[in-house]
Amino acid sequence: MTYDLVVIGGGPAGVAGALTAAQAGLRVALVDSAMRLGGQYFRHSADPRPAPGLDRFLRLARALDSRADLLLRHQVWSLTRGPDGDLTVHCTAPDRTALPVAARRVLIATGAHDRPLPFPGWDLPGVLTAGGAQALLKGNDVVAGRRIVVAGTGPFLLPVASGLAGAGARVLGVFEANGGLGLARHPLLALGKAGEAAGYAADLVRHRVPYRTRRAVVAAHGEREVEAVTVARLDKDWNVLATRVLECDTVAVGYGFVPQIDLGVQLGCATRHDVDGSPVLAVDAGQRTSVAGVWAAGEPTGVGGWRLSELEGRIAGQVIAADWRAHGGEAGAGAVAGVLLRRRERWRAFGEALQRAYPVQPGWQSWLRDDTLVCRCEEVPLARVREAQSLGATDARSIKLLARPGMGWCQGRICGYAVSCLAGEPPQPPRRPIAQPVTLGALADLTDDPTVQ
Amino acid sequence: MTFHITIDGRPVPVTPGQTIGAALHAAGVRSWRSTRFGGRPRGLFCGIGVCFDCLISVNGRAPERACLVEAAPGDEVTTS
Ligand SMILES: Cc1cc2nc3c(=O)[nH]c(=O)nc-3n(C[C@H](O)[C@H](O)[C@H](O)COP(=O)(O)OP(=O)(O)OC[C@H]3O[C@@H](n4cnc5c(N)ncnc54)[C@H](O)[C@@H]3O)c2cc1C
Ligand code: FES
Numbered sequence: 001m002t003y004d005l006v007v008i009g010g011g012p013a014g015v016a017g018a019l020t021a022a023q024a025g026l027r028v029a030l031v032d033s034a035m036r037l038g039g040q041y042f043r044h045s046a047d048p049r050p051a052p053g054l055d056r057f058l059r060l061a062r063a064l065d066s067r068a069d070l071l072l073r074h075q076v077w078s079l080t081r082g083p084d085g086d087l088t089v090h091c092t093a094p095d096r097t098a099l100p101v102a103a104r105r106v107l108i109a110t111g112a113h114d115r116p117l118p119f120p121g122w123d124l125p126g127v128l129t130a131g132g133a134q135a136l137l138k139g140n141d142v143v144a145g146r147r148i149v150v151a152g153t154g155p156f157l158l159p160v161a162s163g164l165a166g167a168g169a170r171v172l173g174v175f176e177a178n179g180g181l182g183l184a185r186h187p188l189l190a191l192g193k194a195g196e197a198a199g200y201a202a203d204l205v206r207h208r209v210p211y212r213t214r215r216a217v218v219a220a221h222g223e224r225e226v227e228a229v230t231v232a233r234l235d236k237d238w239n240v241l242a243t244r245v246l247e248c249d250t251v252a253v254g255y256g257f258v259p260q261i262d263l264g265v266q267l268g269c270a271t272r273h274d275v276d277g278s279p280v281l282a283v284d285a286g287q288r289t290s291v292a293g294v295w296a297a298g299e300p301t302g303v304g305g306w307r308l309s310e311l312e313g314r315i316a317g318q319v320i321a322a323d324w325r326a327h328g329g330e331a332g333a334g335a336v337a338g339v340l341l342r343r344r345e346r347w348r349a350f351g352e353a354l355q356r357a358y359p360v361q362p363g364w365q366s367w368l369r370d371d372t373l374v375c376r377c378e379e380v381p382l383a384r385v386r387e388a389q390s391l392g393a394t395d396a397r398s399i400k401l402l403a404r405p406g407m408g409w410c411q412g413r414i415c416g417y418a419v420s421c422l423a424g425e426p427p428q429p430p431r432r433p434i435a436q437p438v439t440l441g442a443l444a445d446l447t448d449d450p451t452v453q
Numbered sequence: 454m455t456f457h458i459t460i461d462g463r464p465v466p467v468t469p470g471q472t473i474g475a476a477l478h479a480a481g482v483r484s485w486r487s488t489r490f491g492g493r494p495r496g497l498f499c500g501i502g503v504c505f506d507c508l509i510s511v512n513g514r515a516p517e518r519a520c521l522v523e524a525a526p527g528d529e530v531t532t533s
Contacts, residue, residue, distance in 0.1 A: 046470025
């Protein structure tokens with residue numbers, strides 16, 4: 001059976017896209033590696049506590065469940081096109097068997113992941129990404145630690161700190177590496193999100209959580225786990241001005257997000273550099289990528305929060321439905337409602353304003369020591385990156401070939417941004433032939449698959 | 454309602470719906486793997502299946518990402 005549409009990703013973008021298309025009559029499947037629909041923002045535990053917008057999302061998810069095939073706990077590791085033009089979404093099932101799913105159209109809604117920056121001791125257990133701490137809380141009802149430091153840049157640090165403090169952790173401080181704006185002039189305010197910003201600010205005050213700008217965690221200390229951090233006061237380029245040591249058992253750090261675009265790149269979708277330099281999938285007004293039959297929505301097209309993701313998903317769903325009707329010979333291409341397009345413009349502008357307000361400044365590189373691991377998987381310290389550069393490696397790719405950062409399990413997802421910064425170039429689109437680890441058996445099945453050239 | 458899994462034979466409590474990684478972290482087991490070269494301890498980092506720091510063996514099946522696998526009663530996880 002060939003689906004009219006296969007959606008990859010069950011966050012706000014994927015669910016909105018899949019539901020819009022299914023309600024228009026298309027045969028839809030949605031694939032997600034997680035146990036439950038939700039993605040990162042609407043991640044919830046088996047017995048979820050109330051959260052803004054979650055009830056509505058769960059209603060949409062239930063509506064989708066009755067209209068489409070949901071393949072949860074299925075990971076997509078490759079996207080290919082057969083000679084007949086149809087696409088194959090290659091999944092692995094929970095028992096690791098290969099499951100190729102045939103599709104006329106695909107919507108890539110794979111979201112993003114945290115962008116960490118390396119610092120001495122960042123590989124000690126107890127150091128988590130900010131999103132990781134949030135995922136433990138939202139998806140598992142687990143508070144990441146008792147005495148927690150939240151650090152990095154961007155407004156996402158606020159819900160993380162407020163969530164942890166509300167769940168009983170002692171949050172010793174939110175250290176925002178950028179500054180100047182302060183909460184009062186926060187870009188959230190410009191978009192009528194005053195209530196949300198004020199709510200987080202009030203939470204921090206109530207729980208006596210200090211919010212400090214131009215500060216960063218520049219080292220973590222401990223034997224087997226983190227026991228303390230060095231917090232630095234920074235100048236505007238993030239060079240260290242002064243330091244103090246703070247005892248804690250957990251650190252949650254995040255310097256923005258990295259859009260997950262591997263599947264689109266595998267198929268040859270054109271990319272562009274976002275405001276913050278991240279490679280993202282280029283899409284037109286209808287969320288179409290440059291490859292026929294392939295749409296993208298949400299963070300793979302640029303980071304801008306869950307509302308933008310959901311809007312892009314709905315728009316993609318409407319355009320995909322119109323494409324399906326046109327090919328089925330039905331009249332009317334069905335224009336996208338203008339109000340959706342205008343709202344998308346507003347939220348895109350907001351996303352870009354956030355990226356401009358919270359850039360990563362070059363001074364972070366001065367926090368590194370020679371023995372600081374840049375790549376956690378292959379355990380490549382800064383000294384080896386520098387050695388590769390002294391041997392003539394001038395770009396991230398040749399550094400990778402000589403010193404091996406990004407060659408391990410995570411395939412550069414975690415260190416890729418840092419290595420690009422060290423090389424002095426914007427991050428390039430990932431070149432991963434396989435988006436998720438896969439067994440040899442599944443690979444063998446692939447070569448037997450008639451839909452693959 | 455809680456059930457147990459074991460890590461190297463030791464029991465760890467789980468609330469239904471938690472991942473193996475979340476249950477271990479909540480029980481104070483924050484590292485369960487050593488790196489190949491430096492022997493550095495590793496546990497959860499990204500929490501969403503991206504970093505591969507949390508690799509573990511589940512009922513003899515390895516490597517699994519502890520942050521992605523929902524814990525089931527009686528699961529035996531072993532460290533390396
Ligand atoms: C860890 C983390 C936590 C976050 N928490 C918050 C928060 O609390 N508040 C907030 O305002 N913003 C949060 N964000 C930002 C948030 O990502 C977005 O605002 C919003 O969730 C984006 O929606 P989306 O639909 O584009 O993608 P997502 O919600 O990220 O959904 C993408 C989905 O695709 C799935 N997926 C990806 N690749 C594959 C694959 N190869 N195979 C199968 N499935 C795949 C993922 O499992 C995921 O469910 C968080 C981001 C991260 C990375
Ligand atoms: S914690 Fe990153 S993959 Fe599991």
